[in-house]
Amino acid sequence: MIKLKFFGAAREVTGSMHLIEHDDYRLLLDCGMYQGKRKETFEKNRCFPFDPSEVKSIVLSHAHIDHCGNIPTIMNMGYEGPVYSTYATKDLCELMLPDSAYVQQKDLEYVNKKRVKQSKIPFEPLYTIQEAEAAAKKIVPANLGEYFDCGGGIQAYYLNAGHILGSSMVVLRIKENGKEIKIGFTGDLGRKQLPILKDPDSMYDIDYLICESTYGGKDHGPVGMAADRLAEIINTTYKKGGKTIIPVFAVERAQEVLYVLNKLFLGNKIPAMPVFVDSPLTIKVTEVFKKHSECFDDDMMEFIANNSSPFYLVVVQYSEKGEESMAINE
Incomplete structure (x- = not known):
């Protein structure tokens, strides 16, 4: 039984x-x-x-x-x-x-x-x-x-x-x-x-x-709309001389945001500016992502073929040490 x-x-x-x-x-x-x-x-x-x-x-x-x-x-x-x-x-x-x-x-x-x-x-x-x-x-x-x-x-x-x-x-x-x-x-x-x-x-x-049902009663909007909304927020904040803070989980969400930011930079939808990743765990997790391209979809593989890593473009700076994190806060 x-x-x-x-x-x-x-x-x-x-x-x-x-x-x-x-x-x-x-x-x-x-x-x-x-x-x-x-x-x-x-x-x-x-x-x-x-x-x-x-x-x-x-x-x-x-x-x-x-x-x-x-x-x-x-x-x-x-x-x-x-x-x-x-x-x-x-x-x-x-x-x-x-x-x-x-x-x-x-x-x-x-x-x-x-x-x-x-x-x-x-x-x-x-x-x-x-x-x-x-x-x-x-x-x-x-x-x-x-x-x-x-x-x-x-x-x-x-x-x-x-x-x-x-x-x-x-x-x-x-x-x-x-x-x-x-x-x-x-x-x-x-x-x-x-x-x-x-x-x-x-x-x-x-x-x-x-079967899990965490979002069983909710309809999500198209993913592209979220990227456009993110670009709108960043551009508005940038024009005001402010800084955009994006709280994300270290696994998946952080990598998704980095990928989308890089696509927005390359598409000239947001101006070039420093992006600080202030999380040692996120940095380690991102290294694991680089090892497992078998999990990536066709769009991601095409991006990598044309632009190298989506997580490590020039504008992205990773902070692993406490003093680096404090410097960002200042």
């Missing part, structure tokens, strides 16, 4: 974690970190609703922390099986998981100063940077479209999800009473015609589908 249990990202956004049970075999789709109020976050992420040592394999959809961020925790609590992902997801996890540990460490340094003064027991992070690095190294990469054996009579393969670099949908093939059952898991789906990445693949011949 096949059983499916939802333990995260159901009636909430973060903490994606879905358990597939086939006879006595257990497979986990994603192992994401719940992100909310501090106390609730630590309690939820530390208390798995099953015995981690009884799970035999984990299949990841992508490298966002709400989908992969609790992997070091489950390993610390007895999980010993493989963790599967695409190659690009593995490379991103090697950055994202240690960064998650670093953020926890810095947050708790601040919190524990107060707790010590109040004679309270200090909080411990879910995992250390070293534990996060070790967990990421254990991830087993797989190619898109090729079945890999998860054990317990379950095989899986990845399809492109178009959400972030390396993001994937998962198809599980399970033998049950002489029949083959296919279960699809979308992970987080990207939109069509987004910059940089190929459009999401389509799933066929699926018996059961686990």
Whole structure:
């Protein structure tokens, strides 16, 4: 008998974690970190609703922390099986998981100063940077479209999800009473015609589908309109002698913005001006993007062929050190 249990990202956004049970075999789709109020976050992420040592394999959809961020925790609590992902997801996890540990460490340094003064027991992070690095190294990469054996009579393969670099949908093939059952898991789906990445693949011949619905009730406008609006804002600010500050996530959004800015510069839609990327994590993630052109769409490949890297034109300056960041603020 096949059983499916939802333990995260159901009636909430973060903490994606879905358990597939086939006879006595257990497979986990994603192992994401719940992100909310501090106390609730630590309690939820530390208390798995099953015995981690009884799970035999984990299949990841992508490298966002709400989908992969609790992997070091489950390993610390007895999980010993493989963790599967695409190659690009593995490379991103090697950055994202240690960064998650670093953020926890810095947050708790601040919190524990107060707790010590109040004679309270200090909080411990879910995992250390070293534990996060070790967990990421254990991830087993797989190619898109090729079945890999998860054990317990379950095989899986990845399809492109178009959400972030390396993001994937998962198809599980399970033998049950002489029949083959296919279960699809979308992970987080990207939109069509987004910059940089190929459009999401389509799933066929699926018996059961686990589908995300974060933007299920919202229609997005054309991507080109967003680029035109960005150019309008930059030009208006530039004429007033101001500076445009664009807050973006380090993974995917930052690279999309850099790509669009470079196209706007080359198309003479905005004047040449310095662009500062003030984020060491963004810089490291951008290097991972350069390694994985297999994820890029035709427009991106054509841009690279004609203009070299879309992330490293003359106007872009990266700040990796604290003093460089402070200089930008001044």
